[in-house]
Amino acid sequence: xxxxxxxxxxxxxxxxxxxxxxxxxxxxxxxxxxxxxxxxxxxxxxxxxxxxxxxxxxxxxxxxxxxxxxxxxxxxxxxxxxxxxxxxxxxxxxxxxxxxxxxxxxxxxxxxxxxxxxxxxxxxxxxxxxxxxxxxxxxxxxxxxxxxxxxxxxxxxxxxxxxxxxxxxxxxxxxxxxxxxxxxxxxxxxxxxxxxxxxxxxxxxxxxxxxxxxxxxxxxxxxxxxxxxxxxxxxxxxxxxxxxxxxxxxxxxxxxxxxxxxxxxxxxxxxxxxxxxxxxxxxxxxxxxxxxxxxxxxxxxxxxxxxxxxxxxxxxxxxxxxxxxxxxxxxxxxxxxxxxxxxxxxxxxxx
Amino acid sequence: xxxxxxxxxxxxxxxxxxxxxxxxxxxxxxxxxxxxxxxxxxxxxxxxxxxxxxxxxxxxxxxxxxxxxxxxxxxxxxxxxxxxxxxxxxxxxxxxxxxxxxxxxxxxxxxxxxxxxxxxxxxxxxxxxxxxxxxxxxxxxxxxxxxxxxxxxxxxxxxxxx
Numbered sequence: 001x002x003x004x005x006x007x008x009x010x011x012x013x014x015x016x017x018x019x020x021x022x023x024x025x026x027x028x029x030x031x032x033x034x035x036x037x038x039x040x041x042x043x044x045x046x047x048x049x050x051x052x053x054x055x056x057x058x059x060x061x062x063x064x065x066x067x068x069x070x071x072x073x074x075x076x077x078x079x080x081x082x083x084x085x086x087x088x089x090x091x092x093x094x095x096x097x098x099x100x101x102x103x104x105x106x107x108x109x110x111x112x113x114x115x116x117x118x119x120x121x122x123x124x125x126x127x128x129x130x131x132x133x134x135x136x137x138x139x140x141x142x143x144x145x146x147x148x149x150x151x152x153x154x155x156x157x158x159x160x161x162x163x164x165x166x167x168x169x170x171x172x173x174x175x176x177x178x179x180x181x182x183x184x185x186x187x188x189x190x191x192x193x194x195x196x197x198x199x200x201x202x203x204x205x206x207x208x209x210x211x212x213x214x215x216x217x218x219x220x221x222x223x224x225x226x227x228x229x230x231x232x233x234x235x236x237x238x239x240x241x242x243x244x245x246x247x248x249x250x251x252x253x254x255x256x257x258x259x260x261x262x263x264x265x266x267x268x269x270x271x272x273x274x275x276x277x278x279x280x281x282x283x284x285x286x287x288x289x290x291x292x293x294x295x296x297x298x299x300x301x302x303x304x305x306x307x308x309x310x311x312x313x314x315x316x317x318x319x320x321x322x323x324x325x326x327x328x329x330x331x332x333x334x335x336x337x338x339x340x341x342x343x344x345x346x347x348x349x350x351x
Numbered sequence: 352x353x354x355x356x357x358x359x360x361x362x363x364x365x366x367x368x369x370x371x372x373x374x375x376x377x378x379x380x381x382x383x384x385x386x387x388x389x390x391x392x393x394x395x396x397x398x399x400x401x402x403x404x405x406x407x408x409x410x411x412x413x414x415x416x417x418x419x420x421x422x423x424x425x426x427x428x429x430x431x432x433x434x435x436x437x438x439x440x441x442x443x444x445x446x447x448x449x450x451x452x453x454x455x456x457x458x459x460x461x462x463x464x465x466x467x468x469x470x471x472x473x474x475x476x477x478x479x480x481x482x483x484x485x486x487x488x489x490x491x492x493x494x495x496x497x498x499x500x501x502x503x504x505x506x507x508x509x510x511x512x513x
Contacts, residue, residue, distance in 0.1 A: 022372030058367035071410025
């Protein structure tokens, strides 16, 4: 296996609605910042891979327009995924592993303010049985949360504690959309929007973008003082039909964690993409993260959730803490599909 | 034996609130004033119209605002003989790439007031605007392009923009 590292990361501030800029205009400064910080010249970048969704943008082939944010001249080697850009990073990592390239730019963007994101996400369900019922993302997550509470493993208070900690952590994150000190009992007194979930249990609607630069071996060492090496990365998917899954566990996360070598050594930090508070609890169990692991120091998706970038941001946030020396080993996670259907685990470390 | 179910209908409707962004908003507002506003790439100096706000070759913001002419040259065209929804003209009609004077990339539109067999590369055309009361921030403010009484443009003048 080739050594591959995250050598730079940039993100836009997440906002509820960015009216004054289109997706390309949000992406441009983010891409430029990631490339400049990497120390790799734009023309030297071997591969470009992005994640975004036409359903979110409401525009066919919107990723072709987004490529304007990079400036594809002379012609570039490029690929796009209709997924969170964390999977674009996985594709780029594979591309570097097979020896085709030594570096890659990965970016993701989403402007959920332009659509009804909860309805749009229902379009990823099967088109015959579930899709026609239009179950919105919050209702499906609430079904999962109810099942989880009924197991007796967690209480509503545990959900609220996730929110309190996330918002408190986000105070240190200038790109976060929601941050502050919340009172646990006040949260529990708030009304439910899809029981047992309250508004604060759900990720905000966000407009935003992020970009990461990957580099292999000697190139990474030459441009970056302390690269965040990818010790392991894996992704796994569960069945499409929600009825055949045990929604109170994430077996796909556990398997991806095992394949990524998460448990070979302890991690200090975990950046988990949990758009609903109860999902963080499921993920922590699946990844066997103990109390000693600092979870979502950035505030996580509950404080900023630009879809198609939120997973990549987890990898970027974890990598930044390795590069700054704040952590020696960290894990990042991304998710896709309803109720944590598909999960990606990326272990990063300093060497 | 029950009859097989051969298909089901599951209608989908999704509504969007599109944010045009800075550069496209300038272009659209220009159309409402019968002006065609392009954007200049600060690196190459090329004028893009319409622009999404980024230089597609260099990935930098197109900051310079440039008004281009509503006259231009057909760089390539085709004759459409099948009807399509929402068109302002009836088939057969000419769909053309029009390189507006002052712009560096052609824009697509339809050409009317022109027998289809007369359409040709190099033909000079001008925008026909909808009546004032229908003008708005949309490309539909230009009804179509029509031929004008100017000699054809020399091939060399647009060969870089094909």
